[in-house]
Amino acid sequence: MAPNDHSVILHHFDESPFSEKIRLVFGLKNIAWTSVRISRIMPRPDLMPMTGGYRRTPVMQIGADIYCDTQCIIRELERRCPAPSLFPGGNEGLASASAMWTDKSFFQNAVNLVFGSLADKVPQSFIEDREKLRGAKFDVAAMKAAIPQMRDQFRAHVGWIETQLGSGGPWLGGGAMGLFDINAYMNIWYVRSNLPVADELLAQFPNVRAWETRVRAIGHGTRTEMSTAEALEIGRRATPQTIEVEDPHDPNGRTVGDLVDVRPDDYGKIAVRGRIVALSAQSIAIRRHDDLAGDVVVHFPRAGFLVTPAA
Ligand SMILES: N[C@@H](CCC(=O)N[C@@H](CS)C(=O)NCC(=O)O)C(=O)O
Structure with missing residues (x-):
């Protein structure tokens, strides 16, 4: 149709x-x-x-x-x-503002982790395109060198999700899924979709792993x-x-x-x-x-x- x-x-x-x-x-x-x-x-x-x-x-x-x-x-x-609603328990301001965390520092951390790990496999055409996007070098060698620090930071970001889920749950905003969950899930999905090492990176976060499965089950309409x-x-x-x-x-x-x-x-x-x-x-x-x-x-x-x- x-x-x-x-x-x-x-x-x-x-x-x-x-x-x-x-x-x-x-x-x-x-x-x-x-x-x-x-x-x-x-x-x-x-x-x-x-x-x-x-x-x-x-x-x-x-x-x-x-x-x-x-x-x-x-x-x-x-x-x-x-x-x-995307704001089932209220919290519209906080859930919306969470994008400034998930889409910026958390996302940059995930990007560096993903491209540092894919390093040699990233096509030159993609690198050139993203250099134009950034107006700066897309330096996969530097990202590769920074993987240990990016793992540290990724763990810190995921740790916040783990703590939040542990103090209420089963969703970040409480009893029902909402924008808070969708924003926070994005970077986990991104790392999982690209890096087999995601299993290891997420192993110490049982709340996050159970929550991921619940988010995924929502589907795409x-x-x-x-x-x-x-x-x-x-x-x-x-x-x-x-x-x-x-x-x-x-x-x-x-x-x-x-x-x-x-x-x-x-x-x-x-x-x-x-x-x-x-x-x-x-x-x-x-x-x-x-x-x-x-x-x-x-x-x-x-x-x-x-x-x-x-x-
Ligand atoms: N703040 C933007 C960020 C979007 C963004 O960075 N998207 C990436 C792809 S996931 C992108 O634009 N990459 C360059 C491109 O697609 O041209 C948003 O929330 O939509």
């Missing part, structure tokens, strides 16, 4: 840990979604017209509304599909495949659905209609330019036009992103 223009499309690749977070949200909420598999490295000629250059993975598309970054994707999924070209065509035909929302408390006096550049503050710092449609403390949506994608609205989170007036 052909998905309609308002179904949820995820642009992702199977090995992507950030995409695994979203696939688990689909599982938890039992969402039927459309999978568009993108290449692990650039170019992504059917996706860039819609994002305006944002190149990180995953990206969610609903018609001509494009959601960048897992923070933003998760917020939108919770809004559209509120049950079951119902997945249907679509090509990148079909997704672009859906974007081109659709009209963005985002309504205008001002933020009277914007610290910089920004307002709907302002022309701005939005970019990540850590890596993949490509600016996407557009006119503000909606603003809040946690989100910004900008309207842009592209010859291939037509009119689109691109959504970003605020934490971890820079918004600057377009020069």
